Amino acid sequence: MIYGGNTPFAVELRAVTKQYGAKSASVRALNGVSLGFPAGTWTAVMGPSGSGKSTLLHCATGLDRVSSGQVLLTGTDITQAPEAYLTTLRRRSIGFVFQHFNLVASLTAAQNVELPLKLAGSRVSKSDVFEALDQVGLGDRLHHRPRELSGGQQQRVAIARAMITRPAVLFADEPTGALDSQSARTVLALLKDLVRNGQTIIMVTHDPAAAAAADSVVFLSDGRVIDRLDQPTTHAVAERLARLEESC
Numbered sequence: 001m002i003y004g005g006n007t008p009f010a011v012e013l014r015a016v017t018k019q020y021g022a023k024s025a026s027v028r029a030l031n032g033v034s035l036g037f038p039a040g041t042w043t044a045v046m047g048p049s050g051s052g053k054s055t056l057l058h059c060a061t062g063l064d065r066v067s068s069g070q071v072l073l074t075g076t077d078i079t080q081a082p083e084a085y086l087t088t089l090r091r092r093s094i095g096f097v098f099q100h101f102n103l104v105a106s107l108t109a110a111q112n113v114e115l116p117l118k119l120a121g122s123r124v125s126k127s128d129v130f131e132a133l134d135q136v137g138l139g140d141r142l143h144h145r146p147r148e149l150s151g152g153q154q155q156r157v158a159i160a161r162a163m164i165t166r167p168a169v170l171f172a173d174e175p176t177g178a179l180d181s182q183s184a185r186t187v188l189a190l191l192k193d194l195v196r197n198g199q200t201i202i203m204v205t206h207d208p209a210a211a212a213a214a215d216s217v218v219f220l221s222d223g224r225v226i227d228r229l230d231q232p233t234t235h236a237v238a239e240r241l242a243r244l245e246e247s248c
């Protein structure tokens with residue numbers, strides 16, 4: 001299933017298969033996935049445990065090699081790209097947000113945010129760092145360390161860190177999974193604002209309320225895309241997921 005009409009895809013998977021292990025012990029984590037993620041849209045990826053969500057994320061970002069098929073990132077085929085090229089590409093074109101924030105505990109919010117630019121060998125401007133934190137509502141927390149921030153604030157620092165390189169695609173793996181419902185709503189509203197400003201987001205989640213904030217939800221089961229919802233509601237997502245989990 002490829003969708004999106006004439007919209008250019010920020011990420012495209014063409015007939016992607018990913019097999020782990022050999023012969024009798026082999027697992028087909030992705031099984032012929034063809035999927036386009038239109039630029040400037042927010043897609044949630046859902047499915048039962050073991051359905052292939054993390055594998056999809058890893059293959060789409062070049063962290064994992066596909067067994068067959070193709071992966072295109074902003075139109076460039078990265079399927080056979082050399083490791084060094086992929087590392088640079090990930091630093092420049094991809095932002096990551098994780099469930100447990102993955103901030104460096106010994107660094108301040110500002111230092112965490114400037115880290116990706118430093119790693120990429122780029123010039124770091126204090127005003128860019130301030131602006132990135134200000135945009136997530138933390139302009140007054142520049143010098144706080146992660147332990148001095150709430151979970152929701154830490155996730156907002158992580159989003160600022162992911163966005164500082166102006167990535168073509170922001171990948172989020174359970175970004176609200178460790179947050180209380182109020183902080184989760186704040187983080188989802190922030191992601192919504194980014195998409196309104198043209199950002200592409202691909203998010204793995206188990207939470208129907210988080211998925212309902214996205215433009216579309218793609219459902220995986222046994223390594224295949226088996227369903228999709230546009231303009232999802234929490235109720236509709238929860239219902240589809242329950243049906244899917246019942247049939248597993």
Ligand SMILES: Nc1ncnc2c1ncn2[C@@H]1O[C@H](COP(=O)(O)OP(=O)(O)OP(=O)(O)O)[C@@H](O)[C@H]1O
Pocket residue numbers: 020021027028029047048049050051052053054055056
């Ligand atoms: N490195 C690996 N080696 C062998 N098998 C793997 C590896 N990574 C994933 N798998 C298998 O591939 C399948 C898909 O796993 P994946 O982690 O992508 O699922 P998931 O949908 O993200 O699950 P969860 O929601 O539990 O995180 C599973 O059967 C898993 O056991």
